[in-house]
Amino acid sequence: MAGALNEFDLIARYLRPLALDPGALGLKDDAAVLSVPPGQELVMTADAIVAGVHFLPDDPPDLVARKLLRVNLSDLAAKGARPAGYLMTIAWPHGLTEAMVAQFVAGLAQDQAGFGIALLGGDTVMTPGPWTLSVTAFGHVAAGGMRTRTGAKPGDEVWITGTIGDGAFGLLAAQGSLPQASAEDQAYLANRYHLPQPRLEFGVRLGALASAGLDVSDGLIADLGHLLNASGTGARIDIGRVPLSPALWGLIAGDPVLLRQAVTGGDDYELCFTAPPAASQDIRALAAESGLKVTVIGQVTREQGLCVTGLDGTPMTFEAGGYRHFGMDDSL
Amino acid sequence: MAGALNEFDLIARYLRPLALDPGALGLKDDAAVLSVPPGQELVMTADAIVAGVHFLPDDPPDLVARKLLRVNLSDLAAKGARPAGYLMTIAWPHGLTEAMVAQFVAGLAQDQAGFGIALLGGDTVMTPGPWTLSVTAFGHVAAGGMRTRTGAKPGDEVWITGTIGDGAFGLLAAQGSLPQASAEDQAYLANRYHLPQPRLEFGVRLGALASAGLDVSDGLIADLGHLLNASGTGARIDIGRVPLSPALWGLIAGDPVLLRQAVTGGDDYELCFTAPPAASQDIRALAAESGLKVTVIGQVTREQGLCVTGLDGTPMTFEAGGYRHFGMDDSL
Numbered sequence: 079m080a081g082a083l084n085e086f087d088l089i090a091r092y093l094r095p096l097a098l099d100p101g102a103l104g105l106k107d108d109a110a111v112l113s114v115p116p117g118q119e120l121v122m123t124a125d126a127i128v129a130g131v132h133f134l135p136d137d138p139p140d141l142v143a144r145k146l147l148r149v150n151l152s153d154l155a156a157k158g159a160r161p162a163g164y165l166m167t168i169a170w171p172h173g174l175t176e177a178m179v180a181q182f183v184a185g186l187a188q189d190q191a192g193f194g195i196a197l198l199g200g201d202t203v204m205t206p207g208p209w210t211l212s213v214t215a216f217g218h219v220a221a222g223g224m225r226t227r228t229g230a231k232p233g234d235e236v237w238i239t240g241t242i243g244d245g246a247f248g249l250l251a252a253q254g255s256l257p258q259a260s261a262e263d264q265a266y267l268a269n270r271y272h273l274p275q276p277r278l279e280f281g282v283r284l285g286a287l288a289s290a291g292l293d294v295s296d297g298l299i300a301d302l303g304h305l306l307n308a309s310g311t312g313a314r315i316d317i318g319r320v321p322l323s324p325a326l327w328g329l330i331a332g333d334p335v336l337l338r339q340a341v342t343g344g345d346d347y348e349l350c351f352t353a354p355p356a357a358s359q360d361i362r363a364l365a366a367e368s369g370l371k372v373t374v375i376g377q378v379t380r381e382q383g384l385c386v387t388g389l390d391g392t393p394m395t396f397e398a399g400g401y402r403h404f405g406m407d408d409s410l
Numbered sequence: 411m412a413g414a415l416n417e418f419d420l421i422a423r424y425l426r427p428l429a430l431d432p433g434a435l436g437l438k439d440d441a442a443v444l445s446v447p448p449g450q451e452l453v454m455t456a457d458a459i460v461a462g463v464h465f466l467p468d469d470p471p472d473l474v475a476r477k478l479l480r481v482n483l484s485d486l487a488a489k490g491a492r493p494a495g496y497l498m499t500i501a502w503p504h505g506l507t508e509a510m511v512a513q514f515v516a517g518l519a520q521d522q523a524g525f526g527i528a529l530l531g532g533d534t535v536m537t538p539g540p541w542t543l544s545v546t547a548f549g550h551v552a553a554g555g556m557r558t559r560t561g562a563k564p565g566d567e568v569w570i571t572g573t574i575g576d577g578a579f580g581l582l583a584a585q586g587s588l589p590q591a592s593a594e595d596q597a598y599l600a601n602r603y604h605l606p607q608p609r610l611e612f613g614v615r616l617g618a619l620a621s622a623g624l625d626v627s628d629g630l631i632a633d634l635g636h637l638l639n640a641s642g643t644g645a646r647i648d649i650g651r652v653p654l655s656p657a658l659w660g661l662i663a664g665d666p667v668l669l670r671q672a673v674t675g676g677d678d679y680e681l682c683f684t685a686p687p688a689a690s691q692d693i694r695a696l697a698a699e700s701g702l703k704v705t706v707i708g709q710v711t712r713e714q715g716l717c718v719t720g721l722d723g724t725p726m727t728f729e730a731g732g733y734r735h736f737g738m739d740d741s742l
Binding site: 103106107108109110111112113114116119120121122123124125126127128130131132153154156157159165166167168169198199200201202203204205206207208210212214216219221224226227228292293308 | 435438439440441442443444445446448451452453454455456457458459460462463464485486488489491497498499500501530531532533534535536537538539540542544546548551553556558559560624625640
């Protein structure tokens with residue numbers, strides 16, 4: 079028990095410096111306190127990850143920390159919310175080393191600084207099972223202004239930020255299962271898997287230009303399907319318009335069947351949103367200011383269902399589901 | 411994978427009915443949204459529990475759910491915050507049965523109704539390890555009005571709600587390790603272990619009558635020590651004034667050494683707070699209105715450190731620590 083206490087003293091020493099917000103009370107109280115500016119509401123999202131399920135057991139702890147934070151920030155970006163802070167609960171596995179803690183915390187510190195947020199509180203426990211992490215992140219939006227999944231209208235355009243498929247192939251690259259790619263492309267894709275880029279500036283400034291939105295975590299086809307279902311609409315998209323990175327183009331040119339994996343694989347953390355055509359110019363201007371690529375891949379239709387046109391002009395069909403995290407935020 | 415998906419469909423069907431707050435968006439979006447009334451702030455607290463560490467693997471799932479919720483509500487009560495909702499992340503173990511899910515959700519539904527709160531969102535994942543649960547609970551307080559650990563002043567009285575030690579001995583009773591107690595007393599104590607009573611009404615109405623406060627989760631001696639350290643004060647308390655239930659008195663009368671376990675064992679979820687003597691009458695009146703027993707056990711002193719007078723009038727000494735959860739909210 080003394081050993082466990084020392085472990086914890088160690089953790090507290092590492093975590094306390096992350097609690098930069100005065101509302102965290104230096105992690106010395108039972109709770110944190112957060113003000114919400116007048117006219118604003120609080121957007122809140124939670125994600126849990128388990129070693130061996132959601133990340134590789136030998137992933138560097140700093141990358142695990144940064145991805146966990148970024149995945150939650152991506153949810154806030156999708157909802158148009160400005161990040162305000164986060165709580166974290168950590169179930170540490172036995173065999174925890176001080177080096178693991180130090181790396182984990184260094185990753186959090188780096189991304190806290192980069193994204194301008196801080197730890198507000200949480201809980202740490204020991205587990206006989208795998209390392210398990212849970213983050214609840216908070217952001218502010220104008221009251222009534224949270225971007226939901228339900229507002230897509232027939233005639234709206236379907237937009238994607240960045241490129242799709244890098245996360246799924248990045249996992250393969252990180253596992254050494256993508257030998258056909260160059261070392262440079264493998265490194266690019268693995269980095270996209272480990273360090274998704276939450277589209278915060280763009281997501282917040284996009285505001286009500288978009289009619290509906292979410293972030294792509296379970297695969298473009300599945301997530302766009304959720305948005306369309308929630309909105310009571312359908313869409314037609316062209317698979318050839320789905321934006322791909324040069325690294326992924328190289329792979330897919332050699333084996334077009336991989337395109338199907340790119341749009342179903344998940345772990346993209348790009349924003350998918352719908353907007354009326356009249357907003358198109360403003361959206362492109364905003365993306366240019368944010369230094370972000372945006373692409374229209376199709377149109378919302380009155381007819382329900384998602385119609386995907388393949389590279390050869392014929393319809394593609396997809397199995398329902400595919401790999402999904404068991405997120406309660408999935409539209410089931 | 412199809413089996414896992416069906417499991418999850420099942421879970422979603424069970425969890426969605428808990429999401430009664432409109433801000434939960436029926437768990438169909440990436441995030442929840444919460445309004446904070448003008449002039450109020452949000453208090454937030456998080457706890458994680460692991461099967462086999464924080465609860466017994468064969469504890470009925472409805473009791474596990476209710477205790478997890480209550481432990482978080484107790485933190486809000488300690489801070490004077492009116493509950494507003496909660497997010498939950500669940501890592502389900504393999505071998506999950508529909509009966510477990512149904513019982514777990516029934517427990518949440520029962521306590522949601524009893525305490526007037528609802529599920530706002532969260533995440534569910536599968537784990538190869540033990541069942542792991544994390545709750546982030548939210549409450550409202552008047553801006554600047556959160557009761558902290560830091561306000562205790564020399565001359566303040568030290569108060570306790572309810573009775574101390576039932577949780578620690580209730581764990582023994584639940585494990586069948588308390589054969590010297592009557593069946594009735596064992597049942598009483600086990601119930602106190604499984605279903606702590608968050609002192610919400612009293613905790614909210616107590617407001618600024620108290621100068622500092624927390625809830626007793628790690629043992630009275632340890633937690634009062636945290637409060638006193640945070641306040642830069644000490645206290646003298648009489649062990650004979652610590653309020654005990656009749657069930658526990660029965661045990662301790664037969665073996666006074668057990669009193670030491672009662673004040674260090676933890677799992678009490680009673681409020682410990684300090685208040686100036688001038689507030690005493692108002693506090694007693696408030697407690698009477700809430701149907702709650704409150705007891706003064708000593709006084710805050712300018713001299714740091716906690717002096718405990720034993721039943722024989724001589725000072726008692728305590729080892730630092732004892733069993734503690736690894737809460738980040740511990741003052742280390």
